[in-house]
Amino acid sequence: MSKPVKKTRLHDWHVNRGANMAIFGSYDMPLWYPSGAKEEHLVVLTHAGIFDTSHMSVITVKGSGARDLLQVCFSKNLAACVGKDQKPLTPGRSVYGVFLNEAGEVIDDAIVFEAYDSLFMVVVNAGMGGVVSAHLQGYAGGRKAAVVDLTDQVGKLDVQGPQAARIISRIVKRPEEVFAQLPYFSFKGHFNTALPISGKVILTDGTPILLSRTGYTGEFGFELFVAPDKFVDLWQMLIDVGQPLGMIPCGLAARDSLRAGAVLPLSHQDIGAWLFKNHPWPFALPCEIDGRGFTKDFVGAVALQRSDSGQYTFPFAGFDLRKVSAAEPAVVVDDTERDIGRVLTCATDMAIGRHDHRIFSIVSPDKPVDFTPRGLSCGFVKVTKPLKPGQIVRLKDKRRTIKVEIVDDIRPDRTARKPLAKFIGK
């Protein structure tokens, strides 16, 4: 039996704007608007894009035992996770990680936001609010930790791209204060008016929001959380002030191609019900600075340390824009024609191209003259033998075979981590 289709509060807006809609995580979501996914992908590098991400689930964990419960279940050590020198998570900071089961397999990935010492917000994927809440509750034991699934009760949207701060500065009160000291993976404000921090970021119409310096594109930008009854208004305010600065609404297709080029995994596709080991995302684990062992114990840690699946996940980049269909599935073959695994994601990053054995993006400062790339296929493969960057493998679906290179990184010159000051001046 198929699940009932859900709609975000912007569903009518998307349809009225002529979006091509499709079901994702049981929500009917825009794939692209009439501008097309290519334009939407490129605009996030050159100007800004706005994404309806309110299909994602928000969970709160509250109480004197909240931190301890997350220490047990979440893959990052909240006592040692901020910055290179592994400082503790503090109010106003957030951290990316995963929830594993005892077998070391991924239930979902998440960003944990610390609002107060005893109040955390956990943002997980569409449809996962109930699953992750139940998982947390299952480990709560006698801890004072109330887990509340706020699925469909929080409005969430992302503004991503170099104009994002300028656009948001036009709809918040006291923008200089709001944007002062807001590094990557930090946030200010809250949508819950009962919390004193909700006074930190107030829209010009008086609505409090949570403004987070995070995203899923690899580019500079923000995720905004707001009460659901204010969500459509917030979206429209941003559309109105963003349009003159080149911002357009973007759908899930651009979100997928942007995140693939940024080497970010899609939960339940690139990470999922298999051992979370030998992959390009070790930063999701509480690794010691020297990389040996973990700085804490957590659900799934024993399995990660004791087991090995003999499976390795690597990013790849192709030599032109042609894709294979990961859904079919597509297999990976090495130079001896041996089948060594399968393709997890294959998308086209339309902002990049190769020149003299290097990948450039349309915003690379040192890009070649007259650089007009048509894009490169990219994504992730899961294979049964370790491969090294620079190695060539071929991806094969029932239609075609494409040659790709195993790489460390895909789209160069991404802006997510760049200082905010670069994006707020005139």
Place this chain on the structure above:
Amino acid sequence: MKEINQLNLPENVGFTEDHEWSRKEGSAIRVGIDDYAQDQLGDVVFVELPQVGDTFAKGDAFGSVESVKAVSELFMPLGGEISAINKNLEESPELVNTSPYDEGWMIDVKPDDPGELDAMMTNDAYLEMLKGL
């Protein structure tokens, strides 16, 4: 997404269930994908076409069209020999989106049986089929 009544479905072409159109062009039959197909696919970024002289039976895959969403096969609406291909699509695949029935045409076919064109769906019949999807 275009509403069904917004689709451009010209009278002078025949339609297939696979969303290809065909039209008499001199002694050949010109073939492309229709407005419904290009709208469903989204931005077309690459078109793989056969070579002139290749022959195919009706229903054979003659190439593929790659959009941001997927790679889709193209099926022969009628049997015959490829007499021309639209070389402009190599550099400008987006013509399939912007002008599906004209500049975005794909192949010319020297038909085995020219009568196959008459057997294709009219725009009215095709519209009825789309309404049932």
